[in-house]
Amino acid sequence: MTAKKLLFAAMSAGIAMSMYAAGEQIVVETDDNAIVFTVGDNNRLYQSYFGQRLNGAADYKALPLGTEAYLTHGMEDYFEPALHINRADGNPSTLLEYKKHETVSHEGSTETVITLADPVYGDEVVLHYEAFGPENVFKSWTEITNREKTPVELEKFASSMLHFDAPKYIVTQYSGDWANEVNSLDQELHFGKKVIDTKLGARENMFVSPFFQLSLGDKATETSGDVLVGTLGWSGNFRFVFEVDNLGKLRVISGINPYFSQYPLAKGETFRTPEFIFTLSDKGTGEASRNLHDWARRHQIKDGKGDRMTLLNNWEATYFDFDENKLVSLIGEAKELGVDMFLLDDGWFGNKYPRHSDTQALGDWEVTADKLPNGIARLTEEADRQGVKFGLWIEPEMVSPKSELYEKHKDWVITLPNRDEYYFRNQLVLDLTNPKVQDYVFGVVDGLMTKYPGIAYFKWDCNSPITNIFSNYEGKNQSKLYIDYVKGLYSVLDRIAAKYPDLPMMLCSGGGGRTDYKGLEYFTEMWPSDNTDPIERLFIQWGYSQVFPAKVQCAHVTTWNKKAPVKFRTNVAMMGKLGFDLNLHELTSEELAFCKGAIKDYNRLKPVILDGDQYRLVSPYSGNHASTMFVGKDGRQAVVFAFDVHPRYNEKLDNVKLQGLDATRNYSVREINLADGSQSQDVKTYSGKYLMTVGLPLFTRNDLASRVYELKAQ
């Protein structure tokens, strides 16, 4: 159909249509980057460019038209579409024409809103691109509105579609398993598809994280190369599709995984996709990460600019085996150690089925009377007396089949009719699509906060993926469950945020099973992995740091890998949000003195580590050593961490070149966190130029050795 005929068809169908402006360009810019769209002669929207900002309108006009921006199923394109709508009349195709666009200013960002519509069926697709200038971060999402007289069904509904034309594409994914999260793996793309997706539902990131890096050309290094880093803000099934076509062009489609998620849209109803968050750097992965860290702290994470508490957790110190006396004494240990908070983990609830193991009691959130006869109040009072805060573990989305909740409300549980139940960690997931379940889950937090106002923090866990996928509430609309579960979760979290806006919470999911930026809008921090072996943590923290700042990565000193000295374990944990999870009596007096000193140093250095710029200097993947540094935002202070894992006999040790310093300044360099908790008296001074060009001999040939240096500008 020609444009003229289409216009006529649209008008006779009663749809008002603005005349299009062929050749019109819509430019979405951050400080360094630009995405340029052009309206084609056929009135469709094309992505003409995504890259470094050019010199303005004349340059943008010179660009070729490019590829249709948000490709739809059923039209001329031969590859994976962003959108597929099924209609009552059986026509599965959608044609999108440009209608209008506008720009809206927000604090810290500019949002470009482009409205497209099907000229025959009227369905509206609104593409949103929000650009955060100084951070060079974009967010994009899509709103799809059914403008027909009958319901439609969304089959595919991407948040974002981006097009690239580069000589080579290398995608880096972060995958693994429980206690083995975020292993970095590169893969060059050739003709065809590479898909990174998950259909685990509640614990969606257990095997693969919702982020990737895409090198455009040769593999980007920390300091060089063109690289896109993207992540989806959605605590549910996600999918990234990378498809290289016959011409060697790449499309990247990001959004909710459409697997078993056909979504009905009633007349007039709008579906809003989650946000795809991305940044582009021509200076490698280090800059891309720092872009995201800055953006996240300023605009996304709950209390992103605020402080974080150090803590003592009892999970690995006691597991389920504790009573009031033991906890009171651990609260005393928290005080002695000098941390801000004591965090009581799993095992404090259930009476008919006391939580003495992970086999029962999830859902019965009353204090186990014979374990804690004086309730949580006795513990919050003790914490108050000792001058530390009190935090509590909960897992409110889940239920044990052996629980009073399950006995009372089997219809609240996601479980299939006519099938045996399949359990993951002996538990099932509650049906958060049901408003009564939402009230109940909100009530877990609200009830505890009302009864025990001394609670200052929650660790919110979620150990099971959705198994036995079936909702008693959704009835015939079972394919809505995966999506409506997440919407239900967000509506609960919205209520918690509204009533307890300043309550810090840790996002945990059997380790790092739920680590995404939408979740972090509600949580101040996350638990990256149950694996706290410091060697493993070097890799795990390296992996998450590609996308998330140190501020949200909880890192605890535990007894995993006792071969590693407490100093090594603590130094690794200091590169994140520091905590401890051990019995102090397992430490020698020297080790205890070291930890106390390290906590004091950490408190002093928090603004640099948690709010500064992170430079990954030497990758644990590269061999026997690893190093990371943080530079304070004013450039006056820096902290360098260096680790020797298992050096080879007599191996050659190279200097490590520091990054992010001011070349013209002089810096004093002092080793801190010495084994006895003190600081070195040996202070040397170097110029920033020297430190970044010649570097420092950071490494040794000693197994499991580590050092921390503090740099101060003079």
Ligand code: GLA
């Ligand atoms: C999960 C968490 C752990 C701990 C246990 C308690 O595995 O990741 O940190 O809280 O649950 O059962």
